[in-house]
Amino acid sequence: MSTVYSIIKAETPEQIQECYDVRIKVFVHEQNIPLDLEIDEYDPKCLHWLATASNEPQRRSRLPLGTIRLYHVPNTSIGKLGRLAVDQSARGLGLGRKLVEGLEKDAVNLGITFIDCHSQVDKRLFYEKLGYRVTDGDVFIEDGIEHIKMGKSLS
Numbered sequence: 577m578s579t580v581y582s583i584i585k586a587e588t589p590e591q592i593q594e595c596y597d598v599r600i601k602v603f604v605h606e607q608n609i610p611l612d613l614e615i616d617e618y619d620p621k622c623l624h625w626l627a628t629a630s631n632e633p634q635r636r637s638r639l640p641l642g643t644i645r646l647y648h649v650p651n652t653s654i655g656k657l658g659r660l661a662v663d664q665s666a667r668g669l670g671l672g673r674k675l676v677e678g679l680e681k682d683a684v685n686l687g688i689t690f691i692d693c694h695s696q697v698d699k700r701l702f703y704e705k706l707g708y709r710v711t712d713g714d715v716f717i718e719d720g721i722e723h724i725k726m727g728k729s730l731s
């Protein structure tokens with residue numbers, strides 16, 4: 577029996593709820609971000625992706641383990657990457673990278689040419705490994721956590 581990891585676009589209300597569940601576990605319970613800040617007014621306007629694990633060949637259980645969202649800024653070719661979270665039990669397996677790559681692939685198809693993101697200061701190297709560069713190194717506080725602005729050109 578082997579574990580198969582997949583990235584899917586979250587389209588049903590159940591799949592989107594699974595994305596929120598991962599975020600609540602990671603951001604609210606682990607990083608102490610208040611719940612009312614975590615799920616925000618952008619969520620209904622965003623695309624969401626879900627990373628799951630399933631046991632092959634039975635595929636009886638499917639465990640949500642990661643998520644990311646994309647907000648396409650209206651009338652622009654800019655997309656905002658956000659709410660990237662991988663469950664603590666599944667870090668270091670490449671799911672964070674796969675979620676970002678999945679988002680970028682769909683972003684290109686939407687005509688997005690630049691991805692903006694607010695990186696937690698200690699996650700800078702993660703994003704740099706995926707081709708993101710610091711666009712503004714001034715540290716600012718978002719949801720109580722130190723961030724910097726990063727971005728990546730997709731064209």
Ligand SMILES: CC(C)(COP(=O)(O)OP(=O)(O)OC[C@H]1O[C@@H](n2cnc3c(N)ncnc32)[C@H](O)[C@@H]1OP(=O)(O)O)[C@@H](O)C(=O)NCCC(=O)NCCS
Nearest residue numbers: 660661662667668669670671672673694695696699701702
């Ligand atoms: C940041 C996070 C999404 C990374 O997910 P992950 O699935 O563990 O990352 P991956 O396994 O895909 O790692 C990809 C690469 O980045 C590196 N990396 C992962 N986390 C890193 C970190 N915190 N700092 C520096 N490098 C990191 C990995 O070593 C790997 O490098 P390699 O390609 O040279 O082997 C995950 O740690 C997380 O959810 N953290 C809590 C929530 C959070 O902080 N989200 C980001 C908000 S900006």
